[in-house]
Amino acid sequence: MSETVPQSCVADAPTLYSWVITLQYPMGSGFRVITHSGTYPSQPGASRTEAYRAIRDAIARVEPRAATANVLFLSLEPDRL
Numbered sequence: 001m002s003e004t005v006p007q008s009c010v011a012d013a014p015t016l017y018s019w020v021i022t023l024q025y026p027m028g029s030g031f032r033v034i035t036h037s038g039t040y041p042s043q044p045g046a047s048r049t050e051a052y053r054a055i056r057d058a059i060a061r062v063e064p065r066a067a068t069a070n071v072l073f074l075s076l077e078p079d080r081l
Contacts, residue, residue, distance in 0.1 A: 014041040018079040019055055023069035034066065039079055051076055 022035040036059050040051050052074065060067035 014043050016041050016079040017076050020075045021055060022073040023066050024072050025065050025069035
């Protein structure tokens, strides 16, 4: 037996996004380039800017130098095929 999910529940459900970000920051006499990836659950009405800041903050907690790094690449797409 299948159940129909009410539209009100569907509209409030978060959307999962897949992201990849490449950052560059000075290191010694050169630069370090790092690429991270993961998923981000976005609530309805959230902005791309909020997702970007959350991703940057999460990386900076693990790699503090990345807090001021230059973004070379960012992909943020719905995590579905």
